[in-house]
Amino acid sequence: MPDSAFAPETAASNASLRAFLHGLPGVDEVGARARAADLSTRSIKTTAKARAIDLAIRMVDLTTLEGADTPGKVRALSAKAVHPDPADPSVPRVAAVCVYSDLVGVAVEALAGSGVKVASVATAFPAGRAPLSAKLTDTRRAVADGAAEIDMVIDRGAFLAGDYRKVHDEIIAVKEACGDAHLKVILETGELATYDNVRRASWLAIHAGADFIKTSTGKVAPAATLPVTLIMLEAVRDHHAATGRRVGVKPAGGIRTTKDAVRNLVLVNEVAGPAWLDPDLFRLGASSLLNDLLMQRTRLTTGTYPGPDYYTLD
Amino acid sequence: MDQIFEYAPAPESRSVVSLRDTYEPFIDGAFTPAATGEYLTTANPADEEPLARVAVSGAADVDRAVAAARRAFDTVWGPMPGRERGKYLFRIARILQERSRELAVLESLDNGKPIKETRDVDLPLVAAHFFYYAGWADKLEHAGFGPRPRPLGVAAQIIPWNFPLLMLAWKIAPALATGNTVVLKPAETTPLTALVFAEICQEADLPPGVVNILPGAGETGRALVAHPGTDKVAFTGSTEVGREIARAVAGTDRRVSLELGGKGANIVYDDAALDQAVEGIVSGIFFNQGHVCCAGSRLLVQESIAEELLPRLRARIERLRLGDPLDKNTDIGAINSAAQLDRIRDLARSGADEGAEGWSPACELPERGYWFPPTVFTGVTQAHRIAREEIFGPVLSVLTFRTPEEAVAKANNTPYGLSAGVWTEKGSRMLWTAERLRAGVVWSNTFNKFDPASPFGGYKESGYGREGGRHGLEAYLG
Numbered sequence: 001m002p003d004s005a006f007a008p009e010t011a012a013s014n015a016s017l018r019a020f021l022h023g024l025p026g027v028d029e030v031g032a033r034a035r036a037a038d039l040s041t042r043s044i045k046t047t048a049k050a051r052a053i054d055l056a057i058r059m060v061d062l063t064t065l066e067g068a069d070t071p072g073k074v075r076a077l078s079a080k081a082v083h084p085d086p087a088d089p090s091v092p093r094v095a096a097v098c099v100y101s102d103l104v105g106v107a108v109e110a111l112a113g114s115g116v117k118v119a120s121v122a123t124a125f126p127a128g129r130a131p132l133s134a135k136l137t138d139t140r141r142a143v144a145d146g147a148a149e150i151d152m153v154i155d156r157g158a159f160l161a162g163d164y165r166k167v168h169d170e171i172i173a174v175k176e177a178c179g180d181a182h183l184k185v186i187l188e189t190g191e192l193a194t195y196d197n198v199r200r201a202s203w204l205a206i207h208a209g210a211d212f213i214k215t216s217t218g219k220v221a222p223a224a225t226l227p228v229t230l231i232m233l234e235a236v237r238d239h240h241a242a243t244g245r246r247v248g249v250k251p252a253g254g255i256r257t258t259k260d261a262v263r264n265l266v267l268v269n270e271v272a273g274p275a276w277l278d279p280d281l282f283r284l285g286a287s288s289l290l291n292d293l294l295m296q297r298t299r300l301t302t303g304t305y306p307g308p309d310y311y312t313l314d
Numbered sequence: 315m316d317q318i319f320e321y322a323p324a325p326e327s328r329s330v331v332s333l334r335d336t337y338e339p340f341i342d343g344a345f346t347p348a349a350t351g352e353y354l355t356t357a358n359p360a361d362e363e364p365l366a367r368v369a370v371s372g373a374a375d376v377d378r379a380v381a382a383a384r385r386a387f388d389t390v391w392g393p394m395p396g397r398e399r400g401k402y403l404f405r406i407a408r409i410l411q412e413r414s415r416e417l418a419v420l421e422s423l424d425n426g427k428p429i430k431e432t433r434d435v436d437l438p439l440v441a442a443h444f445f446y447y448a449g450w451a452d453k454l455e456h457a458g459f460g461p462r463p464r465p466l467g468v469a470a471q472i473i474p475w476n477f478p479l480l481m482l483a484w485k486i487a488p489a490l491a492t493g494n495t496v497v498l499k500p501a502e503t504t505p506l507t508a509l510v511f512a513e514i515c516q517e518a519d520l521p522p523g524v525v526n527i528l529p530g531a532g533e534t535g536r537a538l539v540a541h542p543g544t545d546k547v548a549f550t551g552s553t554e555v556g557r558e559i560a561r562a563v564a565g566t567d568r569r570v571s572l573e574l575g576g577k578g579a580n581i582v583y584d585d586a587a588l589d590q591a592v593e594g595i596v597s598g599i600f601f602n603q604g605h606v607c608c609a610g611s612r613l614l615v616q617e618s619i620a621e622e623l624l625p626r627l628r629a630r631i632e633r634l635r636l637g638d639p640l641d642k643n644t645d646i647g648a649i650n651s652a653a654q655l656d657r658i659r660d661l662a663r664s665g666a667d668e669g670a671e672g673w674s675p676a677c678e679l680p681e682r683g684y685w686f687p688p689t690v691f692t693g694v695t696q697a698h699r700i701a702r703e704e705i706f707g708p709v710l711s712v713l714t715f716r717t718p719e720e721a722v723a724k725a726n727n728t729p730y731g732l733s734a735g736v737w738t739e740k741g742s743r744m745l746w747t748a749e750r751l752r753a754g755v756v757w758s759n760t761f762n763k764f765d766p767a768s769p770f771g772g773y774k775e776s777g778y779g780r781e782g783g784r785h786g787l788e789a790y791l792g
Contacts, residue, residue: 026739028759031590041430043324043642051319234589269319270633277319 004172005207005243017164017204024203027195027231036226042266046300049262053297055277056261057084060094060293061119061250061285064314065126065218071106074099077314078110085294085311094290095279096149100125101142108146119149119184123174126188126217128153132170139177150174151184153217156191159201167201171208184212184250184283189228190220198228202235212248218285223253229264233271246275252285258296261289287314321635324642326429330416336367337505339375339529340512342382343522349374354531356505359426360639360648360683368505371528373537376497379526380543383468383495386523391495392465396452403448403491405518410441413514417507421479422639424506426648426684427602429640436480439764443483443782446766447491450787454492457784463791465493466569467545470538472559473508474551475501475650476605476706481550482508484770484781486525492790494546497526499538503651505529536562544568548789550607553704553730553775571779571789573607573771575704576732579725580610580761581747583718584619586737590759592623592630595710598735598761600634600688603647604708605654607776608733610761612701614721617714624692624712631688632675646708649684658686658707665691665700670711696727704730718743722750731773735761754780 004011010020044052062081064073078097085091096117097107107118120142124130130138139150152174158166175183185205189198205213213232216223229251236247249272251264261284268276276282291311299305336353338345348369355364371379391399410417417440418432427436454463469489473481478500489496500508512527528534535555539547539562546569549559553574563570580598582591598610615623639647649655666672674687686707694701694711701711715721725734734753738744748756754772757763764770769785771777779789 025586025588028587028590028739031587031593031760035590035593041434041642042321044321045324046322048320048322055319265319274319 004168004209006168011165011168014162014165017168018162021164021200021204024199027199029195032195032227032230036230036267039266039270040226040263042263044262044266050297050300052262052265053258053293053300054092056258056265056284057094057290057293057297058092059279059282059284060290061096061098061252061283062094062290063098063218063252063285063287065098065100065121069100069103071103073314074103074106075110076312078107078116080290080312080314081111081116082114084290085298088298091294091297095283098151098285101138101145101147104142104145104147117148118146119151120147121151121153121217123152125151125153126219128155129157132173135170136173136177139174143177143179143181147181149182149184150178151186151214153186153188154201154205156188159192159197164204168204168208171205171210175209182211183209184214184248185210186214186217186252188217188220189215190222195227195231198231199235202232203239206235206239206247210247212250212283214250214252214285216251216253218253224251224255224285226263226267230267230271233267233276236276237272246281248281248283249276250283250285255284255286256288257292261293321643323638325638326419326422326433326640326642328419328423328640331420331423333366333506336369337509337529338369339371339379340509340515340525340527341375341379342526343516343520345512348372354502356424356503358423358683359503359650360680362682365423366506368509368529371499371530371534375528376534376537376541379497379528380468380541382523383497383526384543386521387465387467387495390521391490391524392493394493396454396493399490399493400448400451402518402520403444403451403487406514406520407441407444407448409514409517410437410444413510414438414441417479417510419640420510421507422647424504425475425478426639426650427605428644428647429642430644431602436477439766440479440483443480443487443766447487451491454787454791457787459788459791463492466790466792467494468543469494469496469546469548469790470541470544471496471498471548472535472538472551473498473500475504476602476607478504479507479511482511484550485548488781488786489548489790490524492787494790495524497528497538497544499528499530499535502531539563542566546570546790548779549573556777569789571781572777573779573781574732574775574777575730576607576609576772576776577612577702577704577728577730578608578610578733578735578753579612579614579751580735581721581725581737582613582615582619582623583721583736583738583740583743584616585739587739587759588619588623588626591737592626594735594737594759594761595627596630596634599710600631600646600708601762603649603686605650605706606762607704608755608762608770610733610735611705611710612725613710613712614715614724615712616721617716620714627690628673628675631690634675634677634688636677636685636687637680646688649686649707652684654706655684655686658705658709661700661703661705661707662689662709665694665698665709665711668698668700670694670698670700696724702728718747722747726750726752729775732776733757
């Protein structure tokens with residue numbers, strides 16, 4: 001079983017985990033919002049904007065998570081992930097395609113050799129309400145089918161009830177089931193109620209072995225807000241300062257425009273630092289965002305906006 | 315390119331500002347040449363390029379302005395019903411909003427402060443101040459100053475260079491709302507927005523003489539303060555000049571309000587929300603290059619977290635972007651004048667000489683203009699000059715404390731008493747501390763936040779009288 005980064009005596013009980021998590025510095029909500037708002041006034045233009053757009057495209061986890069998903073839709077999305085703009089081969093490919101676990105095989109086949117990874121949500125996404133054995137089966141199946149990344153959800157009910165040990169141990173068990181696959185831990189911050197909880201859940205997930213911490217499933221509002229992403233970036237920054245290990249951050253849900261994406265990149269740059277400006281350490285979970293990035297990219301290179309009809313709807 | 319994501323220059327356009335070559339005093343509703351025939355040149359502190367020639371008003375101009383203000387007070391503005399005065403103030407507030415981009419750019423040009431601040435802080439507050447006091451104009455009998463509060467008459471007002479238009483708003487809006495007329499002298503290095511404000515008074519059809527603007531330097535201010543035809547002197551600036559004004563007005567029946575220097579303490583307890591405290595420390599001392607009378611220039615940090623806090627603070631300061639004030643991504647602009655830069659340099663030198671340890675981030679200063687890097691001194695004691703004297707620049711002195719009693723004792727151990735900040739997640743400790751701080755403003759888990767509804771002013775040598783809020787009316791009512 002992979003080790004928790006907590007000392008055994010800390011991980012042993014809810015009381016000791018609580019002592020650690022509630023001993024973290026608090027988050028002043030007004031101040032956190034003000035900082036995020038201040039950073040969102042950064043003006044990213046011309047060459048900086050062009051670089052930011054290409055970087056954002058390389059960070060996209062192109063996502064489809066609908067009950068009505070079909071193998072055909074996943075194949076179409078995969079084709080788009082490799083060549084986001086068929087008319088312009090200079091557009092980089094996205095980071096990953098993110099699907100439900102039963103469609104992993106389809107995506108793996110479609111993306112073979114492309115360099116685009118397959119990510120799968122697992123562990124009874126989005127609610128996380130299932131027995132651990134079912135969550136692990138779900139995870140193992142996705143990994144066996146070729147998923148390189150697993151996006152799991154935490155048990156928010158347990159977290160809010162103070163059962164930190166359950167959340168912690170589940171993450172460790174899923175991490176083990178992942179094998180070599182990377183684990184992204186979804187905190188579902190829209191259900192955590194306070195920024196203090198976002199910070200605590202971030203540290204809990206990081207210590208339990210998360211490779212990435214992710215804001216949201218996209219099924220709950222509010223999803224990824226700038227202050228929440230800010231607080232998660234602070235957590236990975238501080239964890240790196242303490243241990244030397246870099247954990248990634250993935251805001252997901254509600255990031256629809258190039259402006260949203262650029263604001264996220266500014267946060268990464270000025271909060272966690274430029275080392276995180278890399279698809280290995282920052283992802284944008286999105287679907288409609290990609291088309292807006294492509295449109296803005298064309299606008300920068302040609303000076304005109306092509307209509308939305310020139311980009312595929314998925 | 316080693317920086318993956320280096321921000322490209324994002325300059326705000328200067329074209330919204332049309333500068334005249336020469337500006338004259340605004341007296342009795344018109345720009346009329348100064349009797350002195352003298353001019354000074356106001357320059358952009360970011361590159362030392364001259365912006366305009368501005369008249370130096372003399373004693374004869376002061377006489378004319380005071381006479382015009384008296385006439386306007388006696389015949390138009392004093393007798394006018396409050397609701398009519400309010401309409402003029404609302405109109406001025408709206409024009410300020412309409413012209414806010416122009417005024418923000420002009421303020422950045424003349425003062426050197428970043429456009430981000432003039433656009434997002436100064437100008438919104440300027441308009442808000444006029445809107446706020448416009449609302450009071452017809453409700454003065456409900457303000458708690460008696461059933462029929464009366465204006466004083468003609469107010470002489472002298473404002474500093476750090477927030478030129480905002481300080482004008484703090485002075486003029488309450489004076490006009492209460493039925494006074496004004497003669498205002500802007501600072502020698504930053505007269506331009508006040509003169510554009512004079513244009514706005516014309517645009518708003520404000521009756522002639524209600525607002526008079528006399529650009530000039532120290533002599534102009536002295537003549538205005540000494541003028542027996544004024545009923546009230548309101549001053550914001552240094553404690554040294556404040557003393558001079560108090561002496562000049564002593565023994566007369568003229569009223570005085572003074573808003574002077576400060577050496578604000580920012581107290582960070584060990585249970586503070588650290589990341590936000592770091593933000594508050596940064597905005598407390600580096601907002602407006604530290605040219606802020608209520609700046610949090612003394613950081614008092616509980617010793618148990620000093621080692622954790624200081625590296626975070628330094629890392630945050632390294633992210634500050636210093637440079638062209640008109641670039642929308644600039645956090646730290648230029649020092650306002652060569653004289654101020656000399657003063658900052660002198661005090662920073664004394665910090666090093668007296669044994670404190672100075673630190674600045676690696677940051678390139680532009681070759682032309684007046685610049686000083688953000689600077690943090692650690693190992694500071696209460697005896698050091700940098701812990702006692704107002705530096706009025708981007709220089710932070712860090713001291714530590716062990717107990718809450720020590721924090722309060724150190725915070726209050728200053729001749730000033732304008733502002734303080736307290737950072738703790740524990741409500742009872744916040745209240746305990748705030749109760750004991752002798753400062754006109756105590757910010758709780760924030761710093762340098764302003765609102766027209768909130769009174770502002772000092773204890774001890776930071777001055778007397780309050781500006782802003784209902785309290786701010788009192789300075790202009792008899």
